[in-house]
Amino acid sequence: MLTSKTKQKPEILEAVIIRFVGDSGDGMQLTGTQFSDTSAMFGNDIATFPNYPAEIRAPQGSLYGVSGFQVHIGSVEISTPGDTVDLLVAMNPAGLKTNLQAVKPGHTIIVDTDSFTKKNLEKALYESNPLEDGSLENYRVIEVTMTSLTKETLKDVSGLDNKSITRSKNMFALGMVYWMYDRSTDYTINFFKEKFKKKPELIEANTKVLNAGYYFAETLELIPNAYTITPAKMNPGTYRIVMGNTATAWGFLAAAEKSGLELFLGSYPITPATDILHELVKHKHFGVKAFQAEDEIAGISSAIGASFAGDLALTTTSGPGLALKGEALGLAMMIELPLVVVNVQRGGPSTGLPTKTEQSDLLQALYGRNGESPVIVIAASTPANCFDYAYEAAKLTLEHMTPVILLTDGYIANGSAPWKIKTVADMPDIDNHVINEVTDTWHPYDRDDASLARNWAIPGTPGLEHRVGGLEKDRVSGNVSYVPENHEYMTNIRAEKIKRVQNYIPDIETEFIDKGDLLVIGWGGTYGSLHSAVKEMNDTGYDNIGFAHFNYINPLPKNTEEVLKSFKKIIVCELNNGQFAKVLKMNFDGYEFLQFNKIQGLPFGSNELIEKFKQFLK
Amino acid sequence: METTIDKKYTFKDFSSDQEVRWCPGCDDYVILRAMQKALPEIGVNKEDVVFISGIGCSSRFPYYMDTYGMHSIHGRAPAIASGVKLANPNLSVWVITGDGDAMAIGGNHFIHVLRRNLDLNIILFNNEIYGLTKGQFSPTSLVGQKTKSSPYGNTQPPFSPGELAIGAQARFFARIGGNTPKEMTQLFIESEKFKGTSLIEVLQNCPIFNDGCYSGVTDKAVRADKQLYVEHGKPMIFGKERNKGLVLNRLKLEVVTIGENGVTQEDLLVHNANEQDPTLHQMLVRLQNPTVTGIIRAYEDVTLEEREDALTAQVKANSNFSKVDDLLFSGETYKVD
Numbered sequence: 001m002l003t004s005k006t007k008q009k010p011e012i013l014e015a016v017i018i019r020f021v022g023d024s025g026d027g028m029q030l031t032g033t034q035f036s037d038t039s040a041m042f043g044n045d046i047a048t049f050p051n052y053p054a055e056i057r058a059p060q061g062s063l064y065g066v067s068g069f070q071v072h073i074g075s076v077e078i079s080t081p082g083d084t085v086d087l088l089v090a091m092n093p094a095g096l097k098t099n100l101q102a103v104k105p106g107h108t109i110i111v112d113t114d115s116f117t118k119k120n121l122e123k124a125l126y127e128s129n130p131l132e133d134g135s136l137e138n139y140r141v142i143e144v145t146m147t148s149l150t151k152e153t154l155k156d157v158s159g160l161d162n163k164s165i166t167r168s169k170n171m172f173a174l175g176m177v178y179w180m181y182d183r184s185t186d187y188t189i190n191f192f193k194e195k196f197k198k199k200p201e202l203i204e205a206n207t208k209v210l211n212a213g214y215y216f217a218e219t220l221e222l223i224p225n226a227y228t229i230t231p232a233k234m235n236p237g238t239y240r241i242v243m244g245n246t247a248t249a250w251g252f253l254a255a256a257e258k259s260g261l262e263l264f265l266g267s268y269p270i271t272p273a274t275d276i277l278h279e280l281v282k283h284k285h286f287g288v289k290a291f292q293a294e295d296e297i298a299g300i301s302s303a304i305g306a307s308f309a310g311d312l313a314l315t316t317t318s319g320p321g322l323a324l325k326g327e328a329l330g331l332a333m334m335i336e337l338p339l340v341v342v343n344v345q346r347g348g349p350s351t352g353l354p355t356k357t358e359q360s361d362l363l364q365a366l367y368g369r370n371g372e373s374p375v376i377v378i379a380a381s382t383p384a385n386c387f388d389y390a391y392e393a394a395k396l397t398l399e400h401m402t403p404v405i406l407l408t409d410g411y412i413a414n415g416s417a418p419w420k421i422k423t424v425a426d427m428p429d430i431d432n433h434v435i436n437e438v439t440d441t442w443h444p445y446d447r448d449d450a451s452l453a454r455n456w457a458i459p460g461t462p463g464l465e466h467r468v469g470g471l472e473k474d475r476v477s478g479n480v481s482y483v484p485e486n487h488e489y490m491t492n493i494r495a496e497k498i499k500r501v502q503n504y505i506p507d508i509e510t511e512f513i514d515k516g517d518l519l520v521i522g523w524g525g526t527y528g529s530l531h532s533a534v535k536e537m538n539d540t541g542y543d544n545i546g547f548a549h550f551n552y553i554n555p556l557p558k559n560t561e562e563v564l565k566s567f568k569k570i571i572v573c574e575l576n577n578g579q580f581a582k583v584l585k586m587n588f589d590g591y592e593f594l595q596f597n598k599i600q601g602l603p604f605g606s607n608e609l610i611e612k613f614k615q616f617l618k
Numbered sequence: 619m620e621t622t623i624d625k626k627y628t629f630k631d632f633s634s635d636q637e638v639r640w641c642p643g644c645d646d647y648v649i650l651r652a653m654q655k656a657l658p659e660i661g662v663n664k665e666d667v668v669f670i671s672g673i674g675c676s677s678r679f680p681y682y683m684d685t686y687g688m689h690s691i692h693g694r695a696p697a698i699a700s701g702v703k704l705a706n707p708n709l710s711v712w713v714i715t716g717d718g719d720a721m722a723i724g725g726n727h728f729i730h731v732l733r734r735n736l737d738l739n740i741i742l743f744n745n746e747i748y749g750l751t752k753g754q755f756s757p758t759s760l761v762g763q764k765t766k767s768s769p770y771g772n773t774q775p776p777f778s779p780g781e782l783a784i785g786a787q788a789r790f791f792a793r794i795g796g797n798t799p800k801e802m803t804q805l806f807i808e809s810e811k812f813k814g815t816s817l818i819e820v821l822q823n824c825p826i827f828n829d830g831c832y833s834g835v836t837d838k839a840v841r842a843d844k845q846l847y848v849e850h851g852k853p854m855i856f857g858k859e860r861n862k863g864l865v866l867n868r869l870k871l872e873v874v875t876i877g878e879n880g881v882t883q884e885d886l887l888v889h890n891a892n893e894q895d896p897t898l899h900q901m902l903v904r905l906q907n908p909t910v911t912g913i914i915r916a917y918e919d920v921t922l923e924e925r926e927d928a929l930t931a932q933v934k935a936n937s938n939f940s941k942v943d944d945l946l947f948s949g950e951t952y953k954v955d
Contacts, residue, residue, distance in 0.1 A: 237954060250945070285939050294726055302697050304698055308686075459665065466686065468688050469688055
């Protein structure tokens with residue numbers, strides 16, 4: 001670790017929010033991830049928010065090519081990446097222009113002045129140089145000739161081309177920020193050693209630049225003092241940092257091991273769900289069969305085939321992909337096979353905003369199929385609990401013999417947070433309905449009395465040969481049946497099967513208070529924003545506001561109406577135009593569901609929520 | 619591959635209790651019976667056989683087989699069957715499809731399943747018409763063909779399934795008339811023996827909406843002169859008198875008569891179904907007079923499941939992970955006391 005002889009004792013802060021912005025090729029995601037991982041290792045609670053364009057390498061210096069990574073670290077509980085930032089690191093004018101509004105006046109901006117060329121200023125549509133025209137006088141601006149300093153640092157390192165030299169300037173910025181917030185550079189240096197195992201010159205170069213940035217900040221008079229954020233109080237245990245998509249993949253691995261089944265993934269690449277595929281393809285050692293199919297439909301279809309053949313089957317996608325999978329999902333529902341569909345929601349409709357977050361696939365998940373075709377719908381709400389809800393999706397699908405849609409979203413899928421690692425032994429048991437014994441009275445559509453799940457007769461089992469299919473089935477034999485009463489009976493029993501899942505899922509619990517003036521309702525990935533907004537109000541004297549966050553959407557928890565009854569006003573907050581509010585209206589008559597909706601491809605900010613809640617409390 | 623058989627079956631063991639509901643006189647009955655006869659000879663346990671179909675007349679097929687089966691959705695049977703086979707490579711998996719199901723709505727899955735080369739068998743019932751929706755032109759209907767959706771004649775040129783299949787890397791392609799059950803049974807047996815994806819195109823007459831579409835090729839009276847049934851290692855000979863054959867003239871196949879212009883049997887092409895280069899196979903597929911039937915191509919190649927198995931074994935051998943917990947606690951973790 002680097003130590004500083006001249007350094008004064010750092011000032012202690014409770015929490016800090018930092019945003020790194022630059023061109024999409026500037027390595028901002030890496031820089032942000034390194035800072036957040038280092039802080040997590042140090043013991044801080046963290047929340048991150050990567051925000052990047054859909055273009056892989058948008059034209060350099062353009063406003064729409066700006067890539068950002070925001071990280072919130074604290075010695076207190078952190079549940080969102082935060083609204084406004086304490087420190088903005090802007091690698092170019094476009095980054096400054098598009099992110100300045102997030103910086104609180106009086107706070108700090110670090111800029112690479114080398115990038116503030118005439119050309120880049122024009123590309124960012126600046127009429128004059130903001131570093132010179134006084135427009136930044138309300139901020140503490142630290143101007144650093146970062147590109148030149150990086151080149152100077154690396155002038156003696158051989159084997160580097162110009163491009164690699166310039167590209168390592170993000171490490172100069174990271175080094176500065178490490179000094180400012182009293183972080184060790186060890187984690188990042190180890191990261192270089194691992195990542196560039198076969199390119200020692202890159203280990204040397206990146207380490208040199210990182211250290212140069214660190215020492216530069218130390219000696220720079222513009223930075224009066226360093227800050228530190230002491231470790232957060234967290235439950236004892238072993239932790240790691242997880243991204244939502246990784247946690248989702250791991251939840252399925254755990255479920256496969258616990259259930260004793262092999263895991264099959266049929267998938268087609270789509271942002272922002274692809275990282276689940278990337279993760280699962282690595283794990284052939286656990287017997288995972290990950291199949292990249294020719295399209296979304298083949299993704300789910302291969303999973304249906306694998307499920308028919310006895311695997312724990314899964315398909316992963318995002319909104320447009322779910323639309324394509326609709327017909328096949330109806331088949332899985334009709335033939336009553338276990339299947340999990342993960343939909344990592346993104347901005348819609350159509351191609352929409354592929355890299356941005358939204359919750360607008362809820363109604364599609366509930367109703368986006370022909371005919372009466374209910375399925376179980378659940379939603380994860382934090383990067384870490386993607387593990388739990390992936391596991392739960394697998395458990396529900398196997399125990400109830402019906403497809404489950406697991407909704408996450410771009411925000412929690414790409415966000416990372418500390419996760420207190422669970423072992424497979426910590427997870428609940430998973431039953432299944434596999435049948436091995438032939439009896440004279442066996443029929444493919446025999447059901448479990450309590451859950452109504454049908455039995456699962458797997459090819460290869462002698463004596464249980466049978467046919468399934470999308471045509472309506474006789475209630476017992478499973479043969480094709482056009483009998484009118486049978487169709488109604490089967491329609492109702494498929495619906496009742498989903499309804500009875502209520503008997504197996506937990507009640508909804510309210511946070512803060514369970515009776516009062518205003519109930520804030522959310523679902524899925526908005527948990528962090530809503531929880532921290534209500535908490536902040538609670539901490540500042542509002543003792544009449546409660547919070548209920550839904551992870552189980554279909555069916556809803558049994559006690560939902562009890563909770564609704566206990567509050568005078570209800571506000572449903574969603575990143576869509578009110579889809580969950582519609583669901584609640586349909587299910588619970590006689591309540592007024594106020595709405596707060598945001599459809600900007602961005603998560604809720606605490607301030608806008610608090611402002612809204614205060615209005616409704618008046 | 620399938621485990622060794624421990625039961626002796628007859629075709630009755632493969633007939634389900636469901637009443638067959640195809641139109642009277644349909645070739646589908648012939649195909650069904652040929653399959654029920656082939657399976658006992660293939661020597662596979664009944665519980666290891668899976669039929670997956672899409673949508674269309676042909677796709678009702680699984681209901682009539684007393685095996686595991688799924689009547690799925692339109693065009694997707696190859697993708698579903700791929701999932702079945704990848705999940706359990708010990709199963710004998712059959713895809714039942716038609717010209718609409720495989721060539722139109724399921725065209726994408728059709729080409730990709732062939733490219734990947736899983737050990738599956740695909741039976742394509744080609745009747746050049748949509749039957750179940752009552753008579754619209756299909757992707758194999760001829761230009762000019764009058765159907766309910768082309769009352770003035772079809773304007774869309776057709777696919778030749780074999781041509782498309784070989785273009786998509788098919789390792790096994792066979793073609794057979796819908797009224798030749800003996801040969802058909804034999805082809806089903808051969809296709810199951812073949813390691814890799816096998817495609818059999820059945821020239822299937824639809825007596826209701828496209829009656830006689832193959833009569834110029836498959837009718838008993840003309841069959842010998844209009845069909846060349848190729849067999850691996852044998853000269854390409856056909857005709858009632860067994861005196862006609864194929865030679866290669868520059869870049870074209872040419873029909874010659876033995877005894878005319880000094881042509882002898884030695885001059886004829888000898889069929890090599892196992893040849894990797896598909897050029898000649900593609901020419902045979904395209905030939906219209908005579909229409910080539912039998913196993914046109916049977917080139918054995920590594921299957922997808924073999925590649926996957928080898929890779930899995932390799933990854934397992936080099937992995938530090940035996941339990942999921944090993945993964946969860948791997949890499950950068952930290953303790954909070």
